[in-house]
Amino acid sequence: MSRSGRTTIYDVARVAGVSYGTVSRVLNGGRSVSAGARKAVERALVSTGYVPNQQARRLAGARPDTVAFLHCVNSDQFLADPNVNGLLLDCRHALGDHDIMMVAPVGTSGPADVVTRKLAAQIFDPVLLFSAPTASPAVADLVDRDVPLVACGIPLGHERQVSYVSTDDREGARQLVSYLRSRGRRRIATVAGPPDLPGGVQRLAGYRDAVAGFDPALVAHGDYSYASGMAATERLLRQAPDLDAIFVASDMMAAGALVVLERAGRRVPEDVAVGGYDDARIATTTRPQLTTVRIPWQRYADELTRQLLRRVDGAGPSGVILPVELTIRGSA
């Protein structure tokens, strides 16, 4: 029994009648252990109710057993999206298979929080970053401290130091807007995402790639929420009443856009074509259903898990960009 009252590998070794080295061996992998010894140890393990001391393990060089999850903006509605939520659950489940638990600070809005920022760096090993603003000081902080980071979306400004999984946002946006053009639309507006989030930047860049010239009046920003989609669309309608299409940077905002357009008496897609992004659950519950850019959620989860595990195992940063696919429905 240790000071703390918990049984240690020494106790286990004693009751198993072997050295503590042997116990350690069966605990990790179990190479180079005779069948007899292993059996004796395993028996002793349960009879003593041994629970490994993670602190000691880590200190002795074992790999981390937790991954911290930080989402940097106050967007509960974002996590409420079944796709995103499923992404997280898949990831958590896969990590669980490796005996790794995903934890999150309670009641904070991510690394921007002072306490969290300070403590996260000391406590957690790999950190999964969600919605990290470009040039976020908090992220820079973590990077400085060499905390292994894995981001959802390209960590603009830290591409070399932070692992990431992203979809090809720019290409997806370009494809959708090109499609709108191919259908004869000429005054294509966009409800872009937050200018400080990588997705917001990239999807807007893709829009600019595909659109003929660039007219600032055709751009309005939202924060990915339904309400902001409505507000931005109203702004667009005022700024450019002659628009005949809108590329909206998320399906949630696009749903809001549809409502505003209907209220304004514009038919979709006849008067105004609307394109979304994400292929979120809501894309098929609107009327008309949304033409959108599909994100391969399952692959996204798989890659995220892979990147996380690589970091857990001590590998350096690396990134993947997943292809996206146009999904044509009724709205455009």
Next chain:
Amino acid sequence: MSRSGRTTIYDVARVAGVSYGTVSRVLNGGRSVSAGARKAVERALVSTGYVPNQQARRLAGARPDTVAFLHCVNSDQFLADPNVNGLLLDCRHALGDHDIMMVAPVGTSGPADVVTRKLAAQIFDPVLLFSAPTASPAVADLVDRDVPLVACGIPLGHERQVSYVSTDDREGARQLVSYLRSRGRRRIATVAGPPDLPGGVQRLAGYRDAVAGFDPALVAHGDYSYASGMAATERLLRQAPDLDAIFVASDMMAAGALVVLERAGRRVPEDVAVGGYDDARIATTTRPQLTTVRIPWQRYADELTRQLLRRVDGAGPSGVILPVELTIRGSA
């Protein structure tokens, strides 16, 4: 620099020109350190960018720096309650003052989850328990492993081993029902909470204490949600159409009850008096406003923090029961 590349107290000691024992002293408390040494160390601390290694600290006997939060039921609507949410935030904030972070497993429904149950016991030190079912095997598990637990509500079956903060649910219910009787109500029904949660049990017990005889037809159970409050009330109306009062075990459910009563054409409080519990935010937004039992949320948060801190510091289990207070409004 350590193996992991991080600076250690050795590095700090070297640049400060003192022994690492001195560094450790200024790091903790700082007693018995000359002003000169302290100054040198503090300078070295920042110049080297030292970050303490928590694993090593814990291993050497320092106190925990995290508290895990587990809520055992899938009730997001429960956490969405501003009072409960505020409770958590207050608590988190107070802990932050002690450099302790509150974390929660991601995407699980508490200790019932296999991975969580297994890992929580090894990783976390004090665990804050929410809505732990009476006789929950998961809780028993943690208790067996000597994980310091602090529960919200009386941990029935583990009163001696688990710290807790609770309100006097039985007394509160008794007071409210007695009040109903004093106002001339004679067929007093109740929408009770879940029979496997301490609050559910105690508030029902208080109801039985105060009511004249016990008629099973006057009891229906809900799960604290708005919807369940509606459903339970409908059941009551069928089982006992002659009821003239309902004691509902939570304000959220009481709000649902009001709607059902109105639809059924019963006037509140004229035909049916309704009493709630919690004095939640919703209690003042219903029509009529709810007569209810007020929980002293601020004190609750303070006590919770205190209990948590005691556990962090290695103290044994202890519990507090907070007094409640009747709050008379329009519904009864």
Next chain:
DNA sequence: TTGTAGGCGTTATCAC
């Protein structure tokens, strides 16, 4: 295959 030093980064207890 097995046992045994040595070390991980701190804290705490000693003499000095």
Next chain:
DNA sequence: GTGATAACGCCTACAA
């Protein structure tokens, strides 16, 4: 006040 030095519980060579 200050500097050694022994834990803390475990892992990983290395020797046997």
